Structures are given as C-alpha cells and as structure tokens.
Amino acid sequence: MAATHAPDAPRDRARTAGDDDGAVIRFDHVHKAYDESAPARRGRDDRPATGAAVDDLSFSVRRGELLAVVGPSGCGKSTTLRMANRLVEPTSGRIFLDGEDVTQVDPVALRRRIGYVIQEVGLFxxxxxxxxxxxxxxxxxxxxxxxxxxxxxxxxxxxxxxxxxxxxxxxxxxxxxxxxxxxxxxxxxxPPVLLMDEPFGAVDPVGRRRLQNEFLRVHRELGTTVMLVTHDVDEAVRLADRVLVLSRGAHVEQLAGPLEVVARPASPAVADLVGGGRTTRLLGLGGLDRRDLWPLTAADADAPRVPLTADLGEVLAELVGAPAGRVVLTDGGRDAGAADATVLLTGLRRLVDHTPRDGAVA
Structure with a gap:
C-alpha cells in the first residue's frame, strides 16, 4: 500500500489536545451519563469515577484531517461520535461544528450537514x-x-x-x-464533516484493505473532515492523520499522530492498546532516504527493485526473499541505491528518533 504521505516525511503533525487551530469539530468539557443516579465506580488509578459514559471530554478535529478514535470496548468511542450529530444528546458541555454550538440547532438539519457511515451500512x-x-x-x-x-x-x-x-x-x-x-x-x-463508526468492520480482511485504500483516495480527493471510530489500532494507524486514544469514561490518554502513538505511548493504557505489534506498525509509517542507501555494485544487477516511495514494511518484504540480502531502490524508474538489513534498521531508528515529542496528552 502506498503511503498516504511521503515516507521520509512521517505522517505525524500532532499538537496538543488544547490546540484548536482550524478546528471544525470541537468538544468542550462534554459529559454524558445515561444514569446519573448510578453508584460511583472506582476509576483509573483507583480514583472515584462518575459512572459516566463520557466524562469531561475536550478535543478538536482540524479541517480536512482524518481523526481516528480508538480505545477498549465500552470506553465511550461510539457515544462520543454520536454526540457530534446529536444521535446521542450530551448531558452537559458543548460541541461545536464550524464554531456553531450543535445543541442549539435543529438536529434534523444538523444531520443533513454531516455524513454518517456505520458498520451495518443501513441502506434502504x-x-x-x-x-x-x-x-x-x-x-x-x-x-x-x-x-x-x-x-x-x-x-x-x-x-x-x-x-x-x-x-x-x-x-x-x-x-x-x-x-x-x-x-x-x-x-x-x-457535507463538510463525515462521521464513521466501525465502517469497515463487517467486511472480510481482503475487502477491508481494499476499502481502506479506496477511502484514503477519496479522502485525499475531497479533503472532507473525518472522525472515524475503530477498535482496530492497525486501521487507525494506517488511515489517520492523528489518533485519539480513549480509556474508560472517554478519558484522553493520548492525542497525537500515528507515529507518536506507536513509537512513544503516553501512558500504560496506550502501550497496552498498541500491544506487541509496535515494530510492525512502525514499518508502515516511514521509508528510506537516498542518504541511507549503499552505492550500487555489479552484484545488484539481479536484485529485486522497490520504489523509493515504498514504506519500510514493503522494503522488508522484498529483502526477506532477496537471494543476496539486498534490494535496489528506484526513483522515477532509475536505480537510486541499494538497501540491506542494516539500511532498513537505520531508517527505522531515524523514524523513531524524529518522532515529535509534543503531541502526547496524558
């Protein structure tokens, strides 16, 4: 799969959760409790919890970006999404669409301005x-x-x-x-905004990847602001400009670019969610630079060819099957240099070292 952004310019433009520059959707201290009379539970770090599905949530979605919302089951992901178009009404707090408080407008008219895609599709x-x-x-x-x-x-x-x-x-x-x-x-x-709730979850793995590719192309062409809820961390990392990681009660654990979330989890909850597949996910988030490559030798004449725009995972896949343990990277149809496992490791280290450190929100 071709990277959404150039591999030598990692897809990580994250700022803090309080940064509202260019915000199209903004949640301002939003709270949602289905039963305010329910007894309080113990929350994270053994602190008292309210029992709310969403508790004091603030974040924004920037114009033209795809924000993926991930977290464990029951953390309030879908409730958060559905409050944006008032399929679920917030108990308190405010939600803004292009600066307009959505709780103050007609919900039917609001939904005609917001696209909505769900897992079951819901076609007539x-x-x-x-x-x-x-x-x-x-x-x-x-x-x-x-x-x-x-x-x-x-x-x-x-x-x-x-x-x-x-x-x-x-x-x-x-x-x-x-x-x-x-x-x-x-x-x-x-619509200026598209809300998506597990949109590809009911599709088989091959079809799911194909749909993801198609949707990335559509998103690039239209520039629609997208808020996507998914339980699949790989899907979030693959599609999103930024990833919002929630824990129970829709507490923000981290809001950052996918590279930041994978390489530098902001909390144990994020690390648990990312799990043991960190390196594999990182391979899909960056590529090699011309400066990384070895000079070509006569032995590289029969080496597999890989575009310089390929991500590290694609280079690794070709390296595994390369008889001499080297592949040739091409740029515009011309050989640019050779790569082996050492070069691949250099690219991976640079990717991690250059990860922005200011996108994490605990």
Whole structure:
C-alpha cells in the first residue's frame, strides 16, 4: 500500500489536545451519563469515577484531517461520535461544528450537514443504489438532474460504475460494495464533516484493505473532515492523520499522530492498546532516504527493485526473499541505491528518533 504521505516525511503533525487551530469539530468539557443516579465506580488509578459514559471530554478535529478514535470496548468511542450529530444528546458541555454550538440547532438539519457511515451500512432495501445515494440531495431540495449527476459522480468516486450499479438493489451487492454505497450516500450532499463508526468492520480482511485504500483516495480527493471510530489500532494507524486514544469514561490518554502513538505511548493504557505489534506498525509509517542507501555494485544487477516511495514494511518484504540480502531502490524508474538489513534498521531508528515529542496528552 502506498503511503498516504511521503515516507521520509512521517505522517505525524500532532499538537496538543488544547490546540484548536482550524478546528471544525470541537468538544468542550462534554459529559454524558445515561444514569446519573448510578453508584460511583472506582476509576483509573483507583480514583472515584462518575459512572459516566463520557466524562469531561475536550478535543478538536482540524479541517480536512482524518481523526481516528480508538480505545477498549465500552470506553465511550461510539457515544462520543454520536454526540457530534446529536444521535446521542450530551448531558452537559458543548460541541461545536464550524464554531456553531450543535445543541442549539435543529438536529434534523444538523444531520443533513454531516455524513454518517456505520458498520451495518443501513441502506434502504427497497430503494436502488442510485436512490439510496440520492437520499440527502433530495431532502435538500435538489432537482432530479443535479441529484442524478451527483449520484453518478459519487458512485464513480468510490469505484462503482454508475451504469452497472445505479439500478441495482442492496441485496444484489457484496458487503464491500454495500459499504462503498454507504460512503457515497454519506458524501452525496457535500457535507463538510463525515462521521464513521466501525465502517469497515463487517467486511472480510481482503475487502477491508481494499476499502481502506479506496477511502484514503477519496479522502485525499475531497479533503472532507473525518472522525472515524475503530477498535482496530492497525486501521487507525494506517488511515489517520492523528489518533485519539480513549480509556474508560472517554478519558484522553493520548492525542497525537500515528507515529507518536506507536513509537512513544503516553501512558500504560496506550502501550497496552498498541500491544506487541509496535515494530510492525512502525514499518508502515516511514521509508528510506537516498542518504541511507549503499552505492550500487555489479552484484545488484539481479536484485529485486522497490520504489523509493515504498514504506519500510514493503522494503522488508522484498529483502526477506532477496537471494543476496539486498534490494535496489528506484526513483522515477532509475536505480537510486541499494538497501540491506542494516539500511532498513537505520531508517527505522531515524523514524523513531524524529518522532515529535509534543503531541502526547496524558
């Protein structure tokens, strides 16, 4: 998989949770309790806990970024997401969309401004694919020609030929195809914000990777602000510009770029979540620099070729099968130099050493 950003410029532009520059979504001391009368539990570090699903949560999502929200089951991830479009009402605190307090606007009108994708997709079974995608444009009062054109544009964007798919019904589609239609429907009205709750969780592993690649392409093309909830740390690291790690009660353990979260967990809770796959995840977050490479020799003529834009994991995969233990990195079709295990380790060390240290929030 091609890296979302250049491998020699790690995808880690994190600031602190209090940094609201360019914020499109902002949570300000948000609290959600389903039963305020419930007895208090013991929280982290044996401190009294409120029993709230979300307890005093503050963070922001910047314009155009993809923020992934991860954490253990029951930590308040989905509740947090659903408060952004008022499918769940906060008990207290404020949530802003482009500077407007969402609790002060009509919830139906609000949801037409925010795309929403869930694991089960939720397509209308009695409507065609085209009719499903055109749902929000019709509610917004678009005429038929504009709705049809937008539907065709979005189906094409998510990799579904409008001529083949627009007249089909959901039951005629595979799980991955239904998920693509769900994304197209969520984007049809041109919302500035897209909320996604485990959007690829019901798809098989191969289809899941394909959908992730497709969605990264769509996100790059449209620049939509995305808040994505997932239980899969690998998915969060792979897709996100920043990762918000929550613990029980939606306490912020860390808000940082994926490289920072993997390389420098801010707390034991984050380290436990990242688990034993830290090195494997780091391999997918950076690449080699020309300065790392060995000069070419005659023995490299038959070595495997790997693009210089490849991530460290892709280089490692080729190294494992290379007869001489070396691969040649190419740039624009020309050989740039050779890499072996020592070079790969150099790239990995540089990646960790250059990880920003100011993105962690305990």
């Amino acid at each position: 079974p009695h409507r065609t694919v085209g009719q499903n995608v055109g749902t929000v444009p019709r509610l917004l009062g678009w005429d038929r020609a504009r709705t049809t054109a937008r539907t065709a544009e979005l189906l094409g964007l998510v990799g579904l030929d409008p001529a083949r798919y627009a007249r089909r019904y959901p039951h005629q589609l595979s799980g991955g195809e239904r998920q693509r239609v769900g994304v197209a429907r969520a984007l049809a009205g041109g």
